[in-house]
Amino acid sequence: MRFSKLFGKTLRQAPAEADSISHQLLVRAGMVDQIATGVYSYLPSGWRTLRKIERIVRQEMDRAGGQELSMPSLQPVELWDLSGRHEAFGKTLFTFKDRKEHTLVLGPTHEEVVTELVHRHLQSYKELPLLLYQIQNKFRDEPRPRGGLLRVREFIMKDLYSFDADLAGLDRSYKKMIEAYNNIYRRCGLPAVMVEADSGAIGGKDSHEFMLIAETGEDEIIRCHNCGYTANAEKAEVRKTPSAAEEPLPIQEISTPGVTSIADLARLLNMPESKTLKAVMYMADGNHVLSVIRGDMDVNEVKLKNMLKCADLRMATDEDLKGTGIVAGYASPVGLKGVKVVADESIMMGNNFVAGANRRDTHLKNVNYPRDFQIDIMGDIARAKAGHECPRCGHVFLTSRGIEVGHVFKLGTFLSEKLGAYFLDENGEQRPCIMGCYGIGLGRLLAAAVEQNHDEKGIIWPLPIAPHQVYLCPLFLDNTEVASEVERVYNEMVKQGIEVLYDDRVESAGIKFNDADLLGLPIRVTVSPRTLKSKSAEFKLRAKGESELVPLGEIANRVKQEIAAAADT
RNA sequence: CGGGGCGUAGCGCAGUCUGGUUAGCGCGCCACGUUCGGGACGUGGAGGCCGGUGGUUCGAAUCCACUCGCCCCGACCA
Secondary structure (H helix, E strand, O other): OEHHHOOOOOOOOOOOOOOOHHHHHHHHOOOEEEEEOOEEEEOHHHHHHHHHHHHHHHHHHHHOOOEEOOOOOEEEHHHHHHHOHHHHHHHHOEEEEOOOOOEEEEOOOOHHHHHHHHHHHOOEHHHOOEEEEEEEEEEOOOOOOEOHHHEOOEEEEEEEEEEEOOHHHHHHHHHHHHHHHHHHHHHOOOOOEEEEOOOOOOOOOOEEEEEEEOOOOOEEEEEOOOOOOEEEOOOOOOEOOOOOOOOOOOOEEEEOOOOOOHHHHHHHHOOOHHHEEEEEEEEEOOEEEEEEEEOOOOEOHHHHHHHHOOOOEEEOOHHHHOOOOOOOOOOOOOOOOOOEEEEEHHHHOOOOEEEEOOOOOEEEEEEOOOOOOOOOEEEOOEOOOOOOEOOOOOOEOEEEEEEEEEEEEEEEOHHHHHHOOEEEOOOOOEEEOEEEEEEEEHHHHHHHHHHHOEEOOEEOOOHHHOOOOEEEEEOOOOOHHHHHHHHHHHHHHHHOOOOEEEOOOOOOHHHHHHHHHHHOOOEEEEEOHHHHOOOEEEEEEOOOOOEEEEEHHHHHHHHHHHHHHHHHO
């Protein structure tokens, strides 16, 4: 490819609306273009990278026994009513009416369609396990697209759906996919960390996410470096250590003017935060719910939501608090009536707590459960943090940030039952398929790759997914010797099947080198009067500082050697 | 949906508060010339419905109303 003919120019400055680093660099490198909020075109070099990722994904899906198919993006809304997910998805679902006033959905995912498909075509257990996948555009009217390609409304996704006869089969399919996913990320040069994840209200038992570690990631990952336990902070278990037990003392009011936070309270009373109780009011599907947890921990809203089995959960506003008897900053379950109370187990690990008094500027000392207040539900609603102890081995947790680049679920049978994906087993009995689903957002993976692999000059592509492998960079192209030698090198590389971007512009060294760094192609080969003095070209890796001179006759082989080395990892 | 910000040339911006010739600047683009191993320079050019609609006014990029779009924070994101 000749640079002068490549559609998609490099930009010195990123558009003002590009905020995330990957968005800025992908736009500046001429790889993507935004047409509306969360809607992007892939320009030729961006599309090349996307297709390289896609190819690796496809190969691994096929290798794991997947069969590729294509399913419609236009889906009848009835399918979504049947599965019950029309409501669950809510406004995220793009819907519209056709000319006959019939409502259609732009598919945000294809579980419904694939289950319907299986319903019609699957008959016997002998056809199981069945692994079907597609690589297609999906549509979600996200409340807030953001971060360039990281969260968009139209995106290319690989989704595989597994159908098994029994739970053991599902486990096998699930394991196979995890293996395939690890292969994919490794082959892309983007090693991802698998973490335990929340499966959401509709998910089944197990769920794992694959995270690309990056400073800018929006997910927090909990890691134990001792036993290897890793989980999304939303999901992570927490070991709660009991504080020393004391004789319960009589409850006592104390004056705490202006003290509305746990930190201030602990400081004022000169006691650890674990001696306090934290109470936070939420609205769950419109109903008041008071959460109570020991003061040294925070409420994990995902866990709380799962426990309440509610569709909508948000923190209560001052308006919501009116008439409940709760006073913001001094909230407490003590003496509270008519409000559902959910508590974390940690409130049983300790006693003589300081809690709010539901009165301004007042707290209560020596509050003990269950002596002083009652609760409706007890469970784990704590959010894991760095410094907490690992529930498996007791080692101290570390945290890092990551970008979710894959998600696998064990779905179970709720969809196959609703949509009728049954089969006949050995005994002639009708049973629902046990399903799993396994997704990778290709565009997000591409963006995450940039988010993770860049420097102040530009992108640093891992070789397997770089749009081109080589940036061929002649200097002083108006010099006839340079022109003829570089042309020869270019033709030789093309002949050898090397993917080379040939910068055939008559531009200064600075411009070319800066564009080379911005585009981030893994190998840069420079030909100039200087290198030609020793009948050589300069060979340099984007990821490394040093360069070497390689004789012109050997440069193509040197490049091939490098490519082969990257393919082995 | 709540809060904040922004729409002027392909990109980055000034001009708007305080209305008044032909709407500017840098980068990029085109032509010619001199340079050039880390974003050189000269000369000459092309490029604008000042997001849209309606109003106020002798006169609107500028004031008012409505509207559309984009970005950020939050809510949300099976």
